[in-house]
Amino acid sequence: MLGFILQRLWQAAIVVLAMSALVFCGVYAVGNPIDVLISPDATQDIRAAVIAQYGLDLPLWQQYFGFLGRVFDGDFGRSFVYNMPVSELILSRLPATLELTLAAVLFASLVGIPIGMYAGYRPNSPVSRAIMALSILGFSVPTFWFGLMLIMLFAVQCGCMPAGGRGDTVSLFGVDFSFLTTDGLSHIILPALNLALFKFSLMIRLARAGTRELMLSDTVKFARAAGISEFTILSRHVLRLISIPLVTVFGLELGSTLAFAVVTETIFSWPGLGKLIIDSITSLDRPVMVAYLMLVAMLFIVINLVVDLTYALLDPRLRKGRA
Amino acid sequence: MTTPLLEVSDLRTWFPSGKSEVKAVDGVSFSLAPGEVLGLVGESGSGKSITGFSIIGLIDEPGRIVEGSIKLEGRELIGLSPHELRAIRGKTISMVFQDPMMTLNPVLSIGTQIKLALEAHETISSADARERAIKALAQVRIAEPERKVDFFPHQFSGGMRQRVAIAIALLHRPKLIICDEPTTALDVSIQAEILAEMKDLVAELGTALIWISHDLATVSSIADRVAVMRFGKVVEIGPALGVLTKPQHDYTKALLDALPSRAKPGELLLRGSGIADAAPPPRKAATSDLPPLGSPYLVIDAAVKRFEKPAGLFRNLAIRSGIAQPRPVVQAVDGVSITLKRGEVLGLVGESGSGKSTLGRMAAGITVPTSGTIRLAGKPVMSGGRSPHKVTTRVQTIFQDPFASLNSRMRVGDIVAEGPLAHKLVSRAESAEYVARWLSAVGLDPSFANRFPHQFSGGQRQRIAIARALAMQPDVIVCDEPVASLDVSIQAQIINLLIRLRSELDLSLIFISHDLSVVRHLCDRVAIMYQGRIVEEGGAATIYDNPQHDYTKRLLAAVPVLPTAA
Structure with missing residues (x-):
């Protein structure tokens, strides 16, 4: 098991290194941030001084290795736009995205999986058919449209929900969270719902397909022949057996939502990472972009590692090979 | 004569298929005395398994029992609510299936699965359940049951898994166990062990048994009576020895004639010889x-086949530094020399x-052999x-x-x-x-x-x-x-x-x-x-x-x- 984790960390290091080089070169090709940073009527001397200050006069490889060296010391550089350390900037935005994403993914799983299992258990009942029709809708409706509709309905028409922003936050361990105040909670519901819709439909379909197949298996037949109740069969046998694909998708969705909740965050003006990255791309804030994309790569690696370890926890057959 | 434990009369279980119905079981009647072993024999599609599933009330949708009666100790089972049926399943009637690889849940430990089956019919503490599970495993002769109770199904061989399934079926001392081809997926020597153990257990506990099988020889070694099924009907039923040595029905005779063990080696078997085959095309x-x-033709000389997983970079390092053991090598074929004339x-x-x-x-x-040669007429294959x-x-x-x-x-x-x-x-x-x-x-x-x-x-x-x-x-x-x-x-x-x-x-x-x-x-x-x-x-x-x-x-x-x- 230890060897397995070591191997994964080694792979992770290589991936992050490759990612940093790719991103650095890519962003370098996008454009010169100096044009955005200083006003066009600045003198040539000021312009040269600013360029030298940010080290933009050096050749690309020197800039890259200088950056790498600083990263090893924990310094991702300073944002051109906000003029503060990038690590601080990202950390200040991360909790907002984290709580929004977790709320969305947990809602999608905790509600979607039981509903999907029901639809798989009684595939021909009218309720199940309605569930499946809904899930197709959830797949096909564009996120931005659904978000706008939510705002129209709940914020504009009823006025019972706020249309955007984070609301009151409470500091916990030095980090600000919204979900601990009623005002914050009312702010998180709509964006979380919007973000959850697609994942919700996905979880329903996966849980349904798995359950439907398993209900015909000999394992379930044997459990029934032993007189075990249908609820116990579903909760103890079937749920455990369908959990592996569910965990895989859960991990992937968690990662991609954390990294790319851009649309929802923009619509609901949620001050998270998605908004930060969009802003930094428009203002060519190179250090933020590089650090952010490296963080995303790290995030996926960590999530995948956790998912793999969860497999071993869920399925004893997978433990043997790695022990 | 004692009252029968089970009385099946005129049972019909049909499956709708398009506009017509597949009459999987079409008028089956038999009765079973307490402690009796009935062999239910037939080829695939004869309805023998569906008969078993009908008795235990587990017919898959859209199949249904269209008519007939199944009486267990005088109580009619057909028409009972799902709840009442569930109370009987596992408690009075239990079942063992064909493939022990498929029936046990691979992600739950044996102990947990036994506990779930116990909890289905009684409230029991975890400690008691564990003790009962160990006893149940010991009863089906699994060595070291205290340790094995925490094993997962994949850590058992096929025969052991089938023993676990039998242990689960026996948990509540049922009056009837339905065994659906329980030894078909097993090796002959394991099959012989399970057959012998099953015989002993049934005699010891006084449990009646319905042994469903396609294999006449296996059935003859365990059953008191044999019923032969074809096209959803019982064509012949009687004492095992009588049916197998003096078959009355033509189908039973044909089944017996098709067995190679009953014919002279090398002769055409009686059944299936009726097809007129054309001559094969001329050879090149x-x-x-x-x-x-x-004369010697295909010569296999000292053939060896080892299956091993190549070790990765880290594992190699770990093996060299003595932290990890090298992966076990499977020696599938270990130096075989044989000649086909x-x-x-x-x-x-x-x-x-x-x-x-x-x-x-x-x-x-x-x-590809790991070592050794395989030659056909002197040239390598x-x-x-x-x-x-x-x-x-x-x-x-x-x-x-x-x-x-x-x-x-x-x-x-x-x-x-x-x-x-x-x-x-x-x-x-x-x-x-x-x-x-x-x-x-x-x-x-x-x-x-x-x-x-x-x-x-x-x-x-x-x-x-x-x-x-x-x-x-x-x-x-x-x-x-x-x-x-x-x-x-x-x-x-x-x-x-x-x-x-x-x-x-x-x-x-x-x-x-x-x-x-x-x-x-x-x-x-x-x-x-x-x-x-x-x-x-x-x-x-x-x-x-x-x-x-x-x-x-x-x-x-x-x-x-x-x-x-x-």
Whole structure:
């Protein structure tokens, strides 16, 4: 098991290194941030001084290795736009995205999986058919449209929900969270719902397909022949057996939502990472972009590692090979 | 006479299929006394399993019991609510299924699964449940039950898993256990153990048993009475000895006649001989350099096959520094030398894991041996070099599962023609004619060439697989359990076909099987494999009548034998 984790960390290091080089070169090709940073009527001397200050006069490889060296010391550089350390900037935005994403993914799983299992258990009942029709809708409706509709309905028409922003936050361990105040909670519901819709439909379909197949298996037949109740069969046998694909998708969705909740965050003006990255791309804030994309790569690696370890926890057959 | 434990009368279980109904069970009646063992015998589709599932109330949708009555100790079971039925299942009637690999939940420990089954009918503390689980495992003779209770199903062998399933079925001391082909997926020696244990347990606990099987010999060794089923009806029922030695119904007679153990070795079996087969097409002239019949032909010399997983960078480092153990190497075939004479049928017998299939695959040039040589008429079967490949078309293979071995997206004609076209044995223009002749040679209608494999039954598919192998005009055919998944009557047809083709085409066969009676019937010489080695080899009659090696003796003793008329 230890060897397995070591191997994964080694792979992770290589991936992050490759990612940093790719991103650095890519962003370098996008454009010169100096044009955005200083006003066009600045003198040539000021312009040269600013360029030298940010080290933009050096050749690309020197800039890259200088950056790498600083990263090893924990310094991702300073944002051109906000003029503060990038690590601080990202950390200040991360909790907002984290709580929004977790709320969305947990809602999608905790509600979607039981509903999907029901639809798989009684595939021909009218309720199940309605569930499946809904899930197709959830797949096909564009996120931005659904978000706008939510705002129209709940914020504009009823006025019972706020249309955007984070609301009151409470500091916990030095980090600000919204979900601990009623005002914050009312702010998180709509964006979380919007973000959850697609994942919700996905979880329903996966849980349904798995359950439907398993209900015909000999394992379930044997459990029934032993007189075990249908609820116990579903909760103890079937749920455990369908959990592996569910965990895989859960991990992937968690990662991609954390990294790319851009649309929802923009619509609901949620001050998270998605908004930060969009802003930094428009203002060519190179250090933020590089650090952010490296963080995303790290995030996926960590999530995948956790998912793999969860497999071993869920399925004893997978433990043997790695022990 | 005592009141019967179970009385089934005029049971009809039908499955709607399109506009009509499949009458899976169509008027079955029998009764069972307490503690009695009833064997329910029939071929696939006879309705024997559905009868079992009807009794325990587990008919899959959309099937339903349309009429009849099932009385358990005088209480009518048909029409009970799902809740009432559940209270009976596992408590009064329980069931053991065919495939122990499929029935136990792979992600729950044995102890948890037993606990769930206990909790289904009583409230019990975790500690008590554990104790009961250990006792239950001890009862079915699982060694070290205290430790094994925390094992997961994949840590058990097939026989052990089936014992666990039996332990679960016995938990609540049921009055009736329905066993649906419980030993079919197991090796003969394991089957013999389970049969003996089951007999003892049933006698000890006074449990009645319905033993569903396609295998007459197994049933005869455990059942007091036997019911023979066909097309959803019981055609004959009576005391086991009477039914098996003096069958009254024609179908029972035909079933018995289809068994190779009841015929003289090498003769055509009675059933299935009625099909008129066409003569096979003429062979290519290029094969005239064949050695005479009876001379050594396919020579396997010191063949070894090891399966090992290559270790990665970190594992290699860890192994060198002594932190990790090298991965275990599986020695599937461990230095086997054997010679197949031309025109001979060599039987390769062994239990699962003995290496017989791996040896067969090496002989056929599918698997590369780790060391050793395989030569056909003096020339190697596979090329040398880093990535060896098969260089001869003279060895062909017929695989066990005709459902898996035929590409379901290709037409039968294309399947048969693919190899001959690739090796230019026929031109594209001649291929349709060529395929048609081979299909008729294996007893199939040549017009089948335009159909897809899923339109055929298991026996027909195996004929297609045989036609495909023969169309390559081989001299040697490696048959890897070709009749293991077929019903006895179909098995008889395929055996007859092989006997006939062998003499007509002067084929040499390597016949791999776990079924000792089929091997006895078909083979001239037999090699017994055990743990990757050949432990005994010799003429079929010699080995069967006078086995020398202990393993051979054990294997032969484990085979259930049909009673013969005195």
